[in-house]
Amino acid sequence: MNEYVIEMKNIVKTFGEVQAVKHGEFTLRRGEIHSLIGENGAGKSTMMKLLYGMYPINSGSIVINGENITKLDPKIAISHGVGMVHQEFMLVSDLTVLENVILGFEPKKGIGIDYEKAKRDAQQYIDQYNMEIQLDKKVSQISVGEAQRVEIIKTLMRGVEIIILDEPTAVLTPQETRKLFEILGNLKAEGKSLVFISHKLNEVMEISDRITVMRQGEYMGTVDKDKTTPLDLTKRMIGREVFLNIDKTYSKIGSTILEVKDAWIPSPKETSKIRGISLHVNEGEIVGVAGIDGNGQSELVEAITGLRRVEKGNILLNGKDITNMSPRKIRDTGLAHIPEDRNTRGLNRGISIENNLIAVQIDESSFNKGIVLDTVAQDKYAAQLVKDFDIRPTDYKTLTSSLSGGNAQKVVVAREVSMKKKLLIASQPTRGVDIGAIEAIRNTLEKAKKDGAGVLLISAELEEIISLSDRIIVMHEGKITGELPAGEANENNLGLLMMGGMTDTSEAGKGAVTL
Amino acid sequence: MDLFGNLGKIFNASLIYATFRASTPIIFAALCAAITQQANILNIGTEGIMLVGAFTAVAVSYTTGSWILGVLAAMMGGACIAMIMAVGHIKYNSEICAIGMGINLFAIAITKFLMNVIFHTNGTFSDPGIIAIPRVHIPFLDNIPVLDTLLNNWCFTEWFVIIFIIVLQYIFYKTVWGLRLRAVGQFPMAAQAAGINVNAMKYQAMLISGLIGGLAGAHLSLGYSTQFVENMTNSRGFMGVAAMYFGGANPVLTAVGCLLFGFADSVGARLQAYGFPAQFVLLMPYLVTVLVLAVSMAIKLNAAKKRESSLIVHGTR
Numbered sequence: 018m019n020e021y022v023i024e025m026k027n028i029v030k031t032f033g034e035v036q037a038v039k040h041g042e043f044t045l046r047r048g049e050i051h052s053l054i055g056e057n058g059a060g061k062s063t064m065m066k067l068l069y070g071m072y073p074i075n076s077g078s079i080v081i082n083g084e085n086i087t088k089l090d091p092k093i094a095i096s097h098g099v100g101m102v103h104q105e106f107m108l109v110s111d112l113t114v115l116e117n118v119i120l121g122f123e124p125k126k127g128i129g130i131d132y133e134k135a136k137r138d139a140q141q142y143i144d145q146y147n148m149e150i151q152l153d154k155k156v157s158q159i160s161v162g163e164a165q166r167v168e169i170i171k172t173l174m175r176g177v178e179i180i181i182l183d184e185p186t187a188v189l190t191p192q193e194t195r196k197l198f199e200i201l202g203n204l205k206a207e208g209k210s211l212v213f214i215s216h217k218l219n220e221v222m223e224i225s226d227r228i229t230v231m232r233q234g235e236y237m238g239t240v241d242k243d244k245t246t247p248l249d250l251t252k253r254m255i256g257r258e259v260f261l262n263i264d265k266t267y268s269k270i271g272s273t274i275l276e277v278k279d280a281w282i283p284s285p286k287e288t289s290k291i292r293g294i295s296l297h298v299n300e301g302e303i304v305g306v307a308g309i310d311g312n313g314q315s316e317l318v319e320a321i322t323g324l325r326r327v328e329k330g331n332i333l334l335n336g337k338d339i340t341n342m343s344p345r346k347i348r349d350t351g352l353a354h355i356p357e358d359r360n361t362r363g364l365n366r367g368i369s370i371e372n373n374l375i376a377v378q379i380d381e382s383s384f385n386k387g388i389v390l391d392t393v394a395q396d397k398y399a400a401q402l403v404k405d406f407d408i409r410p411t412d413y414k415t416l417t418s419s420l421s422g423g424n425a426q427k428v429v430v431a432r433e434v435s436m437k438k439k440l441l442i443a444s445q446p447t448r449g450v451d452i453g454a455i456e457a458i459r460n461t462l463e464k465a466k467k468d469g470a471g472v473l474l475i476s477a478e479l480e481e482i483i484s485l486s487d488r489i490i491v492m493h494e495g496k497i498t499g500e501l502p503a504g505e506a507n508e509n510n511l512g513l514l515m516m517g518g519m520t521d522t523s524e525a526g527k528g529a530v531t532l
Numbered sequence: 533m534d535l536f537g538n539l540g541k542i543f544n545a546s547l548i549y550a551t552f553r554a555s556t557p558i559i560f561a562a563l564c565a566a567i568t569q570q571a572n573i574l575n576i577g578t579e580g581i582m583l584v585g586a587f588t589a590v591a592v593s594y595t596t597g598s599w600i601l602g603v604l605a606a607m608m609g610g611a612c613i614a615m616i617m618a619v620g621h622i623k624y625n626s627e628i629c630a631i632g633m634g635i636n637l638f639a640i641a642i643t644k645f646l647m648n649v650i651f652h653t654n655g656t657f658s659d660p661g662i663i664a665i666p667r668v669h670i671p672f673l674d675n676i677p678v679l680d681t682l683l684n685n686w687c688f689t690e691w692f693v694i695i696f697i698i699v700l701q702y703i704f705y706k707t708v709w710g711l712r713l714r715a716v717g718q719f720p721m722a723a724q725a726a727g728i729n730v731n732a733m734k735y736q737a738m739l740i741s742g743l744i745g746g747l748a749g750a751h752l753s754l755g756y757s758t759q760f761v762e763n764m765t766n767s768r769g770f771m772g773v774a775a776m777y778f779g780g781a782n783p784v785l786t787a788v789g790c791l792l793f794g795f796a797d798s799v800g801a802r803l804q805a806y807g808f809p810a811q812f813v814l815l816m817p818y819l820v821t822v823l824v825l826a827v828s829m830a831i832k833l834n835a836a837k838k839r840e841s842s843l844i845v846h847g848t849r
Contacts, residue, residue, distance in 0.1 A: 107719075107722040108719070111718050112711070117722075120722070123711060128707060129707055282842055283837070283841045291842055329842075495842075
């Protein structure tokens, strides 16, 4: 009999122009826990969604239990014994747990649903794997950890033998993670085969039998857990090459411009809640915030810019308390903000480049003649920015909807940077843009710093953080796990801090890393 | 004051039936809106569906001399109108409120036009040839004072609506179809992941909604009254939608909301006789609706705020 229950070979998957998976390989043995790791966008989730039949593959082969599968969708995958627990739970929050569990294959009694039988069946699995699940509660009333166990029960009730878990611990507290690992251990003992997608090295090292690494859509090899180290995995995940170099200048560090004092910030996600964070940014420096997405960085930025409530603590801008002030007032106090998602907060894609460029200054006297807009002044300003920032197309009357990601981002950067505020918050400034635009945007940030602004740079790209920042703060689960001067930072020590847990906690804050 | 001297005349046993009688058309309309709401489709076209139903019922009852055919034709008519909305919304992805309002305006115009063409009259069409939905006479109640006022001589569809509320409640919350309908309405992706055909469910909900809406109209023109009047629904469809919101698309709670409207309607009618401004009384249920919705929303928001808070550490039990 075949050694593997799953064999994926030479997988290629493109979405439009983007090659999500350039070369994917994956095998799964019966009764093993196999981790699939890599950075954001490495293609690990895509690989498993292909296996679950959520999208068709472009080329390559998928073999399940020795059978070459040519046509695949989630229903077929389930019938072959493959189930998936998605990162975003597929649960209807106003229905009860039991109703969610049976949805789609409800046991019937007459014309009604046989809730008694459903309950007995579900309870049997709950007892077998020693899970804590309250079947009669509504999903909206249970914790994320419990919701995840519900998702696992759902797959089990459908009779699957192979369970894919897509970043299952991303939304869990450490205690809930422990509970999940116990359950995964039980499932493994029962002979189920598990795929564990993660980018948290400590968890991967704890739970896996084998580990497959992906980087930028490429298969980077499979290793036995016993024959590898976190350092080795980090190297494989992140790679060595740094493809962009900025001539870093060290400008004169001025006085403190931004000060966050013990701020408590709410979030719908447990791992993104910030329970007491303190940091400061000085004039003339770039402070980089490194961390895996969803560890509180977005919440921090939203709190500073007035887009999210601060529950406790203070935020000072230029010495003035701006805590819970309106975004507008905060901007007027001296802050510019490049939001992390240009399509929701950065731009109005339905209006022209010009209108986007002056959007935040539309009511200033230089763009108005009395109550009438001064279109001549606006045109002049827009033309200048389009030229300075090399925005293409150069016709500033063009609708922003027709711009490429890089040029759209340049519009945001141009608008924010040219206001020459004392503090610039740049959140994922180069996400999803081409290399040319990346370089231009990074040079712009560097120039803002040279001109004396304080810059808070949030990025999931380690290489970007290292090449731009003067000082680096690392966040993990809403906490600062370390702070280092840029000169001492490298992919390894930052990577480990980003995964949390690997630091010597007593030394955290000084950035000591134990390897 | 005269009003207080006559309280006994206003609030007596007959008010209970009067309330129920005034509520019934709204209950049918609300159930028409509730079934699509469960699939997350706001059926603002209830008013129009109902009006088309009312006209069709009168027209068919008059020409065939059968109230049953009238009612069935009204349901068919309602279903046709609902399917127009369904195709526009589900297949062509157009905004349901826009189609709904279009349907409402269309219904007023087409019924007016057809009344003119078929019956050569304007405003009201009333004729002994219109066969009404029969009333259920229970002989042995004739001599029991209170029960006779309360329960005797109900219109057939008034008895039916009670059964229908219960049936719908069972369908929504105890059957496979109801569970899937609710899942489709609340989180279509999850429903799809569970192998449910989301669009098929939505079409089915719209179809049944149309049948109920047609029945609502038929009850209005053949049960509640025996005539067709231009725009005779007079916002009952909208009241039904409001009551549906009040009851969160739960049939029983929705019906309770309708009773509130019916109660205000019949009390207002009685108060008017004593010089009390009826408009004020009519305003009450809406005021209550706004208050109830506001309070429940505030509670919900507060709970969400607590869930998100960083100050509260959520235990893992």
